[in-house]
Amino acid sequence: MHEPRVPHLRGGDPDIARLVEDEARRQFEKVRLIASENYVSPAVLEATGSVLTNKYSEGYAGRRYYEGQQNVDPLEELAIDRAKTLFGVEHANVQPYSGSPANLAVYMAFLRPGDTVMGLSLPMGGHLTHGWSVSATGAWFRPVRYEVRADTGRVDMDQVRDLALKERPKLIWCGGTAVPRTIDFPAFAEIAREAGAVLAADVAHIAGLIAGGAHPSPAGHADVITTTTHKTLRGPRGAMIMSTAEHAKAIDKAVFPGLQGGPHNHTTAAIAVALREAAQPDFGAYARRIVANAKALAAALVERGYDLVSGGTDNHLILIDLTNKGVAGKPAAKALDRAGIELNHNAVPFDPRKPFDPSGLRLGTAAITTRGLTEERMPQIAAWLDEVVQAVAKGDEDAVAERVAAEIRELLAGYPMPGWAPAG
Numbered sequence: 001m002h003e004p005r006v007p008h009l010r011g012g013d014p015d016i017a018r019l020v021e022d023e024a025r026r027q028f029e030k031v032r033l034i035a036s037e038n039y040v041s042p043a044v045l046e047a048t049g050s051v052l053t054n055k056y057s058e059g060y061a062g063r064r065y066y067e068g069q070q071n072v073d074p075l076e077e078l079a080i081d082r083a084k085t086l087f088g089v090e091h092a093n094v095q096p097y098s099g100s101p102a103n104l105a106v107y108m109a110f111l112r113p114g115d116t117v118m119g120l121s122l123p124m125g126g127h128l129t130h131g132w133s134v135s136a137t138g139a140w141f142r143p144v145r146y147e148v149r150a151d152t153g154r155v156d157m158d159q160v161r162d163l164a165l166k167e168r169p170k171l172i173w174c175g176g177t178a179v180p181r182t183i184d185f186p187a188f189a190e191i192a193r194e195a196g197a198v199l200a201a202d203v204a205h206i207a208g209l210i211a212g213g214a215h216p217s218p219a220g221h222a223d224v225i226t227t228t229t230h231k232t233l234r235g236p237r238g239a240m241i242m243s244t245a246e247h248a249k250a251i252d253k254a255v256f257p258g259l260q261g262g263p264h265n266h267t268t269a270a271i272a273v274a275l276r277e278a279a280q281p282d283f284g285a286y287a288r289r290i291v292a293n294a295k296a297l298a299a300a301l302v303e304r305g306y307d308l309v310s311g312g313t314d315n316h317l318i319l320i321d322l323t324n325k326g327v328a329g330k331p332a333a334k335a336l337d338r339a340g341i342e343l344n345h346n347a348v349p350f351d352p353r354k355p356f357d358p359s360g361l362r363l364g365t366a367a368i369t370t371r372g373l374t375e376e377r378m379p380q381i382a383a384w385l386d387e388v389v390q391a392v393a394k395g396d397e398d399a400v401a402e403r404v405a406a407e408i409r410e411l412l413a414g415y416p417m418p419g420w421a422p423a424g
């Protein structure tokens, strides 16, 4: 049963209601290890489903283009104040529709087409919007890319410095989508200062860990901080851009009118709710449990002979290189999904395979930690994963996948899911 209830949807549009219900059950029954996903609270769901979706409010509080902002203005200001307090920043913009538009707004604020941008290479763990070729950010700007070291799997700060001083980018990104290790914000800040570049920290994956004190903060180091609100931060689909007071105007102008129209006020409300949740003391405990779970899962995988990029993790994320198991990432991910373990295939650094059929798997522990799974369960998850991968290597995964999926359903029945519970 969906919580909040959806009786009007069930009565008026049973086709969509069925798909919503089936998706909720799917989320209930699977070990969800996609590193960018989570389960939001019923309060976040309620705010997202509220009448705020009916309202247009282009502009910013006190400076809107439409009337009727008596409630939207204080709502957006509350969200901004909560972001500023939680992350210790001077300015926050909560209007970006999602992480990619937020990052594009940073280019709009500081760069002109053709200017140089520097970011972590995509197959090394960077994000498309950090100047990868198929992204507008790689097509409209001049990208230069730093990498991780082959021997350590970690970002090579010497290379970052050499490249920055040689190429003189206007903008340097740190952060990424598949970075299992702590980001050295002070070191990046030093390099950006030397090179005369704006430093943008994209903390989309780790924002919840930062809010909960389980990862160092870029505040006070980066000029600009972008983040999605829906990954470890456990809010609705959305994003924020935070900065020093110096850059506030440029950021706000870039988001609106530079790139976007009306903000999604229902999302703003849900972001505010999530930020309040993340400011509670128990969120710090949640953030530490995410990391403890990731470390325990990583250790159990290493024990089973899995080759982890950088040898382990400091955060919520694990990157497995499957090469030594004789299986590619995609068939492994597909079989694991059938077995009730949901994750994604991923490139690993220096991947000899093609991007759509890479060598690795990416896992994260934010969602399973929200479900209440603790460290003692991680060896079991590693054992299930290993059984399925071994079966794929033998080309005989059907029976194993079916049995593991049933075992996982049985385990997860004891771990409540925010937003849905089985009927009865």
Ligand SMILES: *Cc1c(COP(=O)(O)O)cnc(C)c1O
Residues within 6 Å of the ligand: 036, 098, 099, 100, 101, 103, 126, 127, 129, 175, 176, 177, 202, 203, 204, 205, 228, 238
């Ligand atoms: C997820 C992510 C984004 C993009 O967010 P979307 O909401 O999917 O557009 C940007 N940067 C990083 C580092 C991310 O992990």
